[in-house]
Amino acid sequence: RLEALGPVTAAALAAPLSGRLADVEQALLALEAEGFAIRGRFTGGAAEEWCDRRLLARIHQYTLKRLRSEIRPVSQAVFMRFLFEWHGVGGEPAEGVDALSAAVGLLEGYAAPAVSWESDILPARVGDYRPHMLDQLCASGQVTWLRRWGGRLAEANGEGGKRRGAPVRQTPIALVERGTASYWHHLTPPGAPESLSLSGPAERVVGALREAGALFFVDIVQRTGLLRTQVEEALAELVNLGLVNADTFQGLRGLVTPPSKRTPFGAGARRRRRNTAPGPDQGGRWSLTVSGGDIEPDRDALVQHVVDVLLQRYGVVFRRLLDREAGLPPWRELLYALRRLEARGEIRGGRFVDGFAGEQFALPEAVGALRKLRRDGDKGEYVALSAADPLNLTGVVTAGERVPAQPSNRVLYLDGVPVASASGREVAFLKAIDAEGQWQATEALLRPMTHHRPGAG
Numbered sequence: 001r002l003e004a005l006g007p008v009t010a011a012a013l014a015a016p017l018s019g020r021l022a023d024v025e026q027a028l029l030a031l032e033a034e035g036f037a038i039r040g041r042f043t044g045g046a047a048e049e050w051c052d053r054r055l056l057a058r059i060h061q062y063t064l065k066r067l068r069s070e071i072r073p074v075s076q077a078v079f080m081r082f083l084f085e086w087h088g089v090g091g092e093p094a095e096g097v098d099a100l101s102a103a104v105g106l107l108e109g110y111a112a113p114a115v116s117w118e119s120d121i122l123p124a125r126v127g128d129y130r131p132h133m134l135d136q137l138c139a140s141g142q143v144t145w146l147r148r149w150g151g152r153l154a155e156a157n158g159e160g161g162k163r164r165g166a167p168v169r170q171t172p173i174a175l176v177e178r179g180t181a182s183y184w185h186h187l188t189p190p191g192a193p194e195s196l197s198l199s200g201p202a203e204r205v206v207g208a209l210r211e212a213g214a215l216f217f218v219d220i221v222q223r224t225g226l227l228r229t230q231v232e233e234a235l236a237e238l239v240n241l242g243l244v245n246a247d248t249f250q251g252l253r254g255l256v257t258p259p260s261k262r263t264p265f266g267a268g269a270r271r272r273r274r275n276t277a278p279g280p281d282q283g284g285r286w287s288l289t290v291s292g293g294d295i296e297p298d299r300d301a302l303v304q305h306v307v308d309v310l311l312q313r314y315g316v317v318f319r320r321l322l323d324r325e326a327g328l329p330p331w332r333e334l335l336y337a338l339r340r341l342e343a344r345g346e347i348r349g350g351r352f353v354d355g356f357a358g359e360q361f362a363l364p365e366a367v368g369a370l371r372k373l374r375r376d377g378d379k380g381e382y383v384a385l386s387a388a389d390p391l392n393l394t395g396v397v398t399a400g401e402r403v404p405a406q407p408s409n410r411v412l413y414l415d416g417v418p419v420a421s422a423s424g425r426e427v428a429f430l431k432a433i434d435a436e437g438q439w440q441a442t443e444a445l446l447r448p449m450t451h452h453r454p455g456a457g
Contacts, residue, residue: 002031006059007042007049064342064349071350071367074374076397079316079353080416082366082373083391086315090383093127100126100133104143104175108309109184110390111148111172111326115256116407118249120386135248139284141178145249146289147242148174148188148327168236168255169407172326183302185289188242188327196241201226201234206243209288214247217281232280244286251283300337303329307337313390315366316352318359323396324405335359353397378415382444387411387421394418400430412445420445 001013014024028050031037038053051059074082084090087106093099103125112121123129137143176184198206201224208223209215215223220231236255238244246252254262262279306329310317317338319331328334338361342349348367352360362370385391387409394411395402403411403421412420420429420441427442 002037002050002052003055006055007051009045009047009049011047013050060343068348068350071348071352072371072374073351073354074370075354075416076399077378077416078370078373079397080391080393080413082315082370083393084383084413084416085369085373086366087125087391089124089385089389089391090381093125095126095128097133097136100129101137101142104134104137105177106313107390108176108180108313109148109174109306110313111174112388112390112405113169113407114171114173114252115169116386116388117173117175118253119407121389124385124389131250131253135250138248143175144178144181144245145173145175145252146181146184146245147239148172148184168239168252171240173252180305182297183305184327186297186302187306187329196243198241199234199237201230202237205231205234205238206288209244209286214285214287216285217283220286228281235280235286243289245289246280246286247284249283250278251280251286254278254280254283303333303337307334307341310334311347311361311363315369316360316362318353318356318361320356320358321393321397324390324393381415382441383413384445384447385411385413394421394430410445412441414441422446 002008005013010025010028011021013028014021017024028037028039032039032050036053037050038056039048039050041047042049042051042056042059088094088099088103094102100122103122106125107121118129118131118134122134126133134143138145174184204224204226205220208220212219212223217228217231220226220235221228224231226234232255235244235251239252239255257279259279263282307317310322310325314321317334322328322331338347338359339349341347342361348362348364349359350362352362352367352370386407387403388405388407392403392405392411394400398416398418400418403409403418406423408424410422411418412422418430419433419437420427422428422445425446427445429438429441433441
């Protein structure tokens with residue numbers, strides 16, 4: 001009867017058998033113990049139901065196929081418009097610390113050049129962005145920053161084990177929730193300082209931090225006996241290798257800011273210069289980062305967290321979309337977690353974006369937003385972004401060549417289609433447009449982004 005009826009309550013099963021309900025329930029429990037029957041609420045009713053396990057699996061597969069068949073894919077341009085709306089980019093961005101917290105949640109784990117975060121990426125999503133807002137999130141313990149690794153250790157440390165310096169402005173930095181930082185450290189571990197060829201000052205700074213724990217900049221100067229400039233250079237080296245971070249983003253901001261634009265530090269610096277920013281000596285305590293080997297997270301939990309982050313970032317996830325995401329688990333692990341979420345009914349599977357092979361998965365709210373944008377049609381809207389922004393998906397989602405993800409580059413979209421890019425003041429058009437369109441595109445592309453000047457409050 002279970003093989004023929006599908007999901008059924010014990011009472012409905014007992015009624016035509018002229019038997020006692022208690023006897024039927026005992027028989028069902030015996031079948032459950034044998035692995036033949038499974039119980040739950042399968043049709044949405046309030047009463048508990050029973051079903052043959054194999055039949056339930058077939059019903060579930062039919063349901064997934066039906067749901068997938070209902071999906072109509074959108075064009076790549078519509079998907080880009082969806083991403084701009086999903087991130088609050090291009091229109092009137094939200095404001096306040098809550099808006100910043102939401103933006104950081106969407107961007108968690110994404111590695112972008114250190115200089116790009118406060119010059120372009122965050123101001124594009126938070127209308128009233130101020131540096132102290134990010135410092136507030138870091139100081140509260142909600143958010144921390146770390147150096148993400150996109151390549152091999154040898155590439156970061158120099159060939160043959162020789163130390164190789166790199167501008168800290170270009171160092172790939174990610175913002176993550178402090179409670180999940182161990183996941184990201186484990187995915188791209190920096191390695192032990194002993195395995196790296198550090199400079200002498202950097203070794204002394206590491207020794208001081210290892211001996212005393214977290215230290216303020218002035219304490220590092222006193223314990224190491226180094227000059228302030230030497231400590232600053234050592235911290236920049238260690239940040240670039242992923243070995244240290246600070247309590248707030250101000251520590252990194254101070255390293256990124258040129259010395260000529262920094263506020264003097266100390267009692268003799270009461271008269272502050274305008275349009276300056278504090279240096280790394282005013283960024284709170286510095287400490288050694290936790291390497292991936294120190295805390296071994298559960299692999300399933302790690303992969304599940306990464307999947308959740310990617311779904312929140314893009315709304316729709318497929319393999320090609322992740323080409324710019326460095327240091328992720330293999331796609332096969334992500335795919336298993338995505339299929340599991342689909343089986344639970346938490347996300348949808350199907351063909352959401354046209355032109356890409358392989359399986360695609362989406363949050364339910366993203367499916368509705370895509371349908372709405374497809375119905376609305378084009379509106380002639382320009383969106384200009386830094387090429388370092390995660391939504392620079394030229395050559396990944398959109399057709400054509402990629403615009404290199406350099407902080408000095410910008411890319412312009414018209415209704416989700418990339419039409420121009422800029423390197424400095426040089427504009428290159430990515431598709432043929434008339435003279436008036438070129439003038440409008442150039443103006444939109446080179447228009448300065450309104451964001452907070454370093455040190456202005």
